[in-house]
Amino acid sequence: MGIFDDKKFDSLDWISQAVEPVETDLMGAFGQIPDVVEIDFELYQAMIGDSWSMDLSIDHALRFLITKHAQRTLSFKECEVLKGSLEFVINNGTEIDYETRTIRGDFRIVKKEQVVNEKDLLSLVGHEGIQHIENLRYSNFNISRMNEVLEMVGKISDAEMRSRSHRAKVVTLRNRLRDIFNNDEWRIRTPELGRKIGVWIHQYVTSGNLAAWSNFCRLKLMTHNERAIYSIQEAE
C-alpha cells in the first residue's frame, strides 16, 4: 500500500466504485426518522422549543426529529438538503387547545422521499471547508504561503497571484474552491474530507503547519488518479 492509496475506495464493491456515491452518515440519520410522525400537543410544544413564536417550520421539525431519533445535529447546509424530503400533513380546522392540552384534527409529518438526490448530497462536500476559508478574512496569515496554496489549486490568473491584498487572496481561493467542488473537479466523495481541505489550508497559511500542508499536497496528488477520493492517509 502506498501513501497515495485510498483505503476506503479500495474496500468498496465494484458497483460502488463505478457509481462513486457520496459517503455521509446523513442518510443513516435521516433513515432513523419514522416515515410518519403523528404530532400531539406535547410533541408540538417540544418542537417549538423556547421560540417566541407559536409557528413551526419544517427546518425546526427536521432538526428536532434528527436530534431525537439519531442523536445528531444538522448544519445549515445539511438542513437545506434534507428539508425537501419532509412535509406537514394537516387537515383544515386542526386546532391546538391549551386549556385541555390537546390537538384536535389530523396533524402529521411524513417523509416524501426515502433517499436524497446524489447531486444534493454532493453539494454538501466542501461546504464546511469553504467556511474555514471564509474565516481567513479575520485571521492574520502569511501571504507567501497563501500563494503556494493558490498555485496548488491552480487556474489562478497572474493578476490574482500578484495581488498583495489579504482579502482579495481569500476571495480568490474561496471562489476557486467553490468552482472545484461545484464542478466536482477533484471528485471528493465525503463531506468530512471536503471539510478537512479547508482546515488544512487554514492551518498551513495561518501557522505554517507542515502536517496540514503535507496532507493537502497528498490529496491534490491523489486527484490525478482519475478516481473518486474517500479517504487519505493523514500525516499527524
Place this chain on the structure above:
Amino acid sequence: MSNNVLDSLTVFIKSLSVSKPIFTLSQDRGRVTASLKETVRQTIETSDPLELLVIYNYRESFSRDLGVFVISEQQILSDVGVHVKEKLQEFLYKYMANKKPNQTQLYKWLQYLDLRSSAATNGIFLLYKYLSLNTGPKQMQFANDSEHVKNGLLILEKLKEYDEKSK
C-alpha cells in the same frame, strides 16, 4: 397624592375577560402557522370615558408556559395615558388664547409630563374624564366661550403648579 384613578382602572382591567387559548393550525409553504381561533370581545357596558379608553386599548399576550392569555395591564395603562395626554394637548392647542400654544410653558409641561411618577396624574385623568363627559358629539370640541373650556384651562394651570411644587 395617591393615584386613585389608576388604581380603579387597574381593578377594572382585572375584571376584563381574556381570549380562550385555542389556536387554529394551518400550513403555508412548509410552515405551520397558529392563529387565535376567536379574539375576546369585551361585553362590559360602561359610559365612563376612561373605562371606554381601557377597552379600546385592550392588550393581551399569550403565555405558553402557563397556557393562558395574560392581560398586559401596564401596557394598557400606558396607552391610555398617552391617549389622555394627546387629547389634552389638542385641547390646549385649540382653546388657549395664544398664537403659538405649543410654545407655552403649560403645553410643554403637559408634553413632557411622566404620568407614571407625576403627582398630577390623578388630576390629569379626572380632567380628561370631566372634559369628555361635557363635550359635544365630537370629542374635545367646545364653543370657544364655554365654561368647560375655561375650567379645563384653569385646572391644567393648577395641576402644573401642584406638580412643580411637589417635586
